[in-house]
Amino acid sequence: xxxxxxxxxxxxxxxxxxxxxxxxxxxxxxxxxxxxxxxxxxxxxxxxxxxxxxxxxxxxxxxxxxxxxxxxxxxxxxxxxxxxxxxxxxxxxxxxxxxxxxxxxxxxxxxxxxxxxxxxxxxxxxxxxxxxxxxxxxxxxxxxxxxxxxxxxxxxxxxxxxxxxxxxxxxxxxxxxxxxxxxxxxxxxxxxxxxxxxxxxxxxxxxxxxxxxxxxxxxxxxxxxxxxxxxxxxxxxxxxxxxxxxxxxxxxxxxxxxxxxxxxxxxxxxxxxxxxxxxxxxxxxxxxxxxxxxxxxxxxxxxxxxxxxxxxxxxxxxxxxxxxxxxxxxxxxxxxxxxxxxxxxxxxxxxxxxxxxxxxxxxxxxxxxxxxxxxxxxxxxxxxxxxxxxxxxxxxxxxxxxxxxxxxxxxxxxxxxxxxxxxxxxxxxxxxxxxxxxxxxxxxxxxxxxxxxxxxxxxxxxxxxxxxxxxxxxxxxxxxxxxxxxxxxxxxxxxxxxxxxxxxxxxxxxxxxxxxxxxxxxxxxxxxxxxxxxxxxxxxxxxxxxxxxxxxxxxxxxxxxxxxxxxxxxxxxxxxxxxxxxxxxxxxxxxxxxxxxxxxxxxxxxxxxxxxxxxxxxxxxxxxxxxxxxxxxxxx
Amino acid sequence: xxxxxxxxxxxxxxxxxxxxxxxxxxxxxxxxxxxxxxxxxxxxxxxxxxxxxxxxxxxxxxxxxxxxxxxxxxxxxxxxxxxxxxxxxxxxxxxxxxxxxxxxxxxxxxxxxxxxxxxxxxxxxxxxxxxxxxxxxxxxxxxxxxxxxxxxxxxxxxxxxxxxxxxxxxxxxxxxxxxxxxxxxxxxxxxxxxxxxxxxxxxxxxxxxxxxxxxxxxxxxxxxxxxxxxxxxxxxxxxxxxxxxxxxxxxxxxx
Numbered sequence: 001x002x003x004x005x006x007x008x009x010x011x012x013x014x015x016x017x018x019x020x021x022x023x024x025x026x027x028x029x030x031x032x033x034x035x036x037x038x039x040x041x042x043x044x045x046x047x048x049x050x051x052x053x054x055x056x057x058x059x060x061x062x063x064x065x066x067x068x069x070x071x072x073x074x075x076x077x078x079x080x081x082x083x084x085x086x087x088x089x090x091x092x093x094x095x096x097x098x099x100x101x102x103x104x105x106x107x108x109x110x111x112x113x114x115x116x117x118x119x120x121x122x123x124x125x126x127x128x129x130x131x132x133x134x135x136x137x138x139x140x141x142x143x144x145x146x147x148x149x150x151x152x153x154x155x156x157x158x159x160x161x162x163x164x165x166x167x168x169x170x171x172x173x174x175x176x177x178x179x180x181x182x183x184x185x186x187x188x189x190x191x192x193x194x195x196x197x198x199x200x201x202x203x204x205x206x207x208x209x210x211x212x213x214x215x216x217x218x219x220x221x222x223x224x225x226x227x228x229x230x231x232x233x234x235x236x237x238x239x240x241x242x243x244x245x246x247x248x249x250x251x252x253x254x255x256x257x258x259x260x261x262x263x264x265x266x267x268x269x270x271x272x273x274x275x276x277x278x279x280x281x282x283x284x285x286x287x288x289x290x291x292x293x294x295x296x297x298x299x300x301x302x303x304x305x306x307x308x309x310x311x312x313x314x315x316x317x318x319x320x321x322x323x324x325x326x327x328x329x330x331x332x333x334x335x336x337x338x339x340x341x342x343x344x345x346x347x348x349x350x351x352x353x354x355x356x357x358x359x360x361x362x363x364x365x366x367x368x369x370x371x372x373x374x375x376x377x378x379x380x381x382x383x384x385x386x387x388x389x390x391x392x393x394x395x396x397x398x399x400x401x402x403x404x405x406x407x408x409x410x411x412x413x414x415x416x417x418x419x420x421x422x423x424x425x426x427x428x429x430x431x432x433x434x435x436x437x438x439x440x441x442x443x444x445x446x447x448x449x450x451x452x453x454x455x456x457x458x459x460x461x462x463x464x465x466x467x468x469x470x471x472x473x474x475x476x477x478x479x480x481x482x483x484x485x486x487x488x489x490x491x492x493x494x495x496x497x498x499x500x501x502x503x504x505x506x507x508x509x510x511x512x513x514x515x516x517x518x519x520x521x522x523x524x525x526x527x528x529x530x531x532x533x534x535x536x537x538x539x540x541x542x543x544x545x546x547x548x549x550x551x552x553x554x555x556x557x558x559x560x561x562x563x564x565x566x567x568x569x570x571x572x573x574x575x576x577x578x579x580x581x582x583x584x585x586x587x588x589x590x591x592x593x594x595x596x597x598x599x600x601x602x603x604x605x606x607x608x609x610x611x612x613x614x615x616x617x618x619x620x621x622x623x624x625x626x627x628x629x630x631x632x633x634x635x636x
Numbered sequence: 637x638x639x640x641x642x643x644x645x646x647x648x649x650x651x652x653x654x655x656x657x658x659x660x661x662x663x664x665x666x667x668x669x670x671x672x673x674x675x676x677x678x679x680x681x682x683x684x685x686x687x688x689x690x691x692x693x694x695x696x697x698x699x700x701x702x703x704x705x706x707x708x709x710x711x712x713x714x715x716x717x718x719x720x721x722x723x724x725x726x727x728x729x730x731x732x733x734x735x736x737x738x739x740x741x742x743x744x745x746x747x748x749x750x751x752x753x754x755x756x757x758x759x760x761x762x763x764x765x766x767x768x769x770x771x772x773x774x775x776x777x778x779x780x781x782x783x784x785x786x787x788x789x790x791x792x793x794x795x796x797x798x799x800x801x802x803x804x805x806x807x808x809x810x811x812x813x814x815x816x817x818x819x820x821x822x823x824x825x826x827x828x829x830x831x832x833x834x835x836x837x838x839x840x841x842x843x844x845x846x847x848x849x850x851x852x853x854x855x856x857x858x859x860x861x862x863x864x865x866x867x868x869x870x871x872x873x874x875x876x877x878x879x880x881x882x883x884x885x886x887x888x889x890x891x
Binding site: 407481 | 663685689692701704705718722731735736739743759774778781789817821822832845846848
């Protein structure tokens with residue numbers, strides 16, 4: 001790169017810094033790992049972006065001891081934004097079992113005095129004494145305890161497995177995770193770690209289990225499969241397809257950790273080994289074949305795909321049988337700690353109408369075995385199978401809220417107490433069965449026998465007006481009897497509109513309409529002679545009407561004008577000539593006999609029209625009759 | 637020639653009468669089994685009648701009665717729904733359907749007044765009425781073409797008035813009955829839970845998480861199909877995937 005180019009890039013960088021500046025102050029806190037044994041180390045890292053806290057110290061925290069701290073700084077460029085991060089890491093050691101709260105902190109930014117707030121975090125410290133009771137049969141040799149751990153028996157990979165080439169390593173300096181070594185003596189490229197909440201449990205109890213898969217940051221490995229348990233001694237809940245992925249330090253080695261939280265349960269009593277496995281693929285880099293090749297570091301490496309099943313640490317789980325003594329009749333296998341409540345709606349119903357009881361069970365345990373609280377047998381109520389719905393509240397599916405809806409139907413009237421409901425479960429901490437009564441309200445039931453349900457067209461039975469209008473003692477509900485005729489048979493229930501013929505008929509009718517509309521729009525071919533004739537017919541109708549009206553009104557001029565014109569029109573239609581050309585001479589020349597017939601009419605018409613008045617004694621009605629008689633032979 | 641035709645007519649009539657007699661005898665036998673309390677036998681009899689002769693509101697109703705008495709609420713409600721589909725305004729069908737739902741712990745699904753009015757005729761009847769109006773419109777349009785070709789005169793004027801009147805009445809009636817048929821059409825695919833319980837799962841796989849159950853007899857809408865799973869929505873808004881054998885379609889063959 002020449003000097004000019006370097007100078008240009010430097011100026012650009014400065015320009016970006018000048019224009020963008022530093023981003024807003026923020027802080028991220030991280031706890032790694034989130035679950036350890038007593039005596040294990042855990043690191044807490046606070047990463048402050050675009051801010052700085054001098055002399056950052058953790059306050060005293062109950063449950064952990066601060067063993068050391070370190071601070072680092074780096075500048076991060078993301079696109080055009082630049083930020084400066086300060087990381088403060090504290091090394092803690094857990095000194096008691098249980099949940100340890102790392103409190104929220106308020107830090108003061110040294111540069112501008114602003115207050116930076118962190119979130120609280122919870123560290124789960126295992127180590128509760130869980131020595132198996134005397135009655136638990138031991139089916140496996142006792143497993144070696146991990147140093148400092150009195151709870152889960154954490155065994156390093158390969159400790160009890162001659163086939164596992166990964167040797168156990170005492171190195172557990174990285175956040176409490178024991179890092180095994182590969183055959184070459186290096187820290188393992190890939191290893192898995194399982195941590196159950198306890199190693200002693202009862203048959204059917206759900207035990208939360210954390211599964212962690214570590215891949216060394218420089219191992220260039222890839223894992224796409226989900227871990228699974230070896231053997232068939234335990235049932236495991238489904239794992240989420242996307243694990244929680246984060247970078248962690250184990251000793252001085254950086255790892256990428258995938259972690260899942262699930263739960264396991266054992267179907268039978270005894271001591272059983274617990275171990276997870278995961279298919280692993282990774283590429284192993286080789287040195288360049290030509291050491292002098294300047295491009296070797298970039299292109300000369302040969303990658304080799306390798307495959308191996310990675311086994312986790314191995315534990316022994318002590319599974320105890322549930323005691324037979326004191327087992328309630330309503331116990332369905334629920335183990336854990338549960339709270340139960342119930343209600344019922346509606347508060348007032350008619351005899352025969354359903355009441356819905358809703359039970360809610362919350363808590364921690366094996367919710368697959370949590371069934372609806374048992375209802376005591378009560379002749380006043382008829383009960384039906386409950387339906388359920390579950391909402392899980394944690395990733396391991398051991399904390400949840402399960403709701404049940406159960407319909408019951410009153411068989412008689414009055415203020416009826418709902419049947420007694422009880423819920424039984426086994427508390428593994430108290431080591432005894434617990435039966436919880438569920439209080440349910442009293443239901444006001446009207447009527448004394450099951451009424452007939454609403455008939456189609458009537459209001460529904462929930463309508464108060466129907467209830468008040470119902471007879472005091474309605475007949476018990478019964479099915480309407482069978483019908484004695486076959487009725488109108490159809491080959492199947494498919495609606496007509498789903499059949500091809502229906503749409504063929506629609507199309508044909510539509511086509512007919514379209515063709516008709518087209519033909520109407522085009523219309524008949526125009527014929528001038530036909531049009532002339534139509535006009536003459538119309539004129540003839542008008543003259544007939546004028547004759548009638550004039551005769552009735554005694555208007556001789558109008559009458560004879562119309563009568564003469566009617567004769568001309570009729571003859572014009574007959575001879576296909578213009579009506580104006582047909583005077584008496586023309587008519588006589590064409591048909592002398594007809595000329596004699598119409599001559600009196602034409603003469604009288606001329607006389608009346610030219611004189612403008614009618615002669616005395618002229619009978620227009622008589623002339624009207626004679627004219628129509630005159631027109632008849634002309635028409636034929 | 638006439639005698640051959642008469643013979644064919646006699647053979648056809650005789651065959652049809654014999655068929656009707658057989659069906660009638662089978663119906664009587666199934667009804668007698670029902671009256672005698674042999675509900676399973678009665679249900680089989682009605683089912684065989686349907687398979688042999690087709691569906692009718694009466695047969696579906698009788699089959700539903702037999703299933704209800706035999707302790708199969710899911711199949712009873714399914715056949716009441718089928719009977720109601722064929723005869724929507726029948727009060728006895730609705731009475732027994734609501735009673736069966738009540739005994740199965742389900743809420744009433746009686747029709748509202750406007751639904752009863754809408755379903756006073758079956759869907760196919762509404763569609764037939766739509767076709768009648770459409771045919772009238774087609775005839776009127778053709779008649780209009782014919783009338784325009786008539787000689788001008790009183791006859792043409794009278795026929796023109798008739799055509800216009802028919803069109804004036806038929807077009808609004810066609811549009812109205814088409815809308816009614818659209819409202820009455822079962823555009824949703826419906827099914828009834830016929831097993832003791834339908835397990836709802838989050839995904840269409842056996843290993844998928846259970847998210848609830850539906851009781852026997854529940855009427856649901858089928859929205860999607862995937863292999864042997866159906867995605868359904870219940871009347872209370874819950875939805876999920878359940879296996880095909882747990883449901884029977886109200887209109888046989890729709891899924």
